[in-house]
Amino acid sequence: MNVSGESLEPTSTVTSTTEEIDLSIPLPPPSISAMEEYYQLEQTLLLGTLGIAAIIFICVWFFYSLKIAGSYGIGAVVGVVYLRMLVKDVERLGRERMGLSKNRLALLVLLFVVASKWQSLQIVPIVLGFLTYKATILVYMLPRIIWPASK
DSSP states (O other), X not given: OXXXXXXXXXXXXXXXXXXXXXXXXXXXXOOHHHHHHHHHHHHHHHHHHHHHHHHHHHHHHHHSOHHHHHHHHHHHHHHHHHHHHXXXXXXXXXXXXXXXXXXXXXXXXXXXXXXHHOTTOOHHHHHHHHTHHHHHHHHHHHHHHHSOOOO
16 A cells, blocks of 8 residues: 555556567678679778888888888888788678677787887887878778769
8 A cells, every 4th residue: 555545556467478589690691793892992902001101111211210211111011910900800790700809909009019118119100100001091082082983
């Protein structure tokens, strides 16, 4: 009983049954043209990153020093390895895994640990070298954003 004198006991009960829903929907195999387009994008990004890194490496060597250019080069190489790991991780996404792996983060942490412990390396050129793959993505995407292909 409550303050108003009404009973608090339920008058009727509702029964519901819950069924387990299988959310693991099998994905259809990717089409050949989509995978070919993906592999072409992968190759374009990797080769573009190597090309941009080589140009920047030569410019840094010319305008600064070989020591700074070497630091940039180490960062750029680790950036290419990181991009390659990311590409392979994305390729497996959906078919073999439901999420991205965190292993690439260990590569970045290792780069910073080595750069901070090794006195001849400079951290800023290493970081800028590592971020070269992002510049490649911008160079690739900017024309497609500004001038989208008409369908």
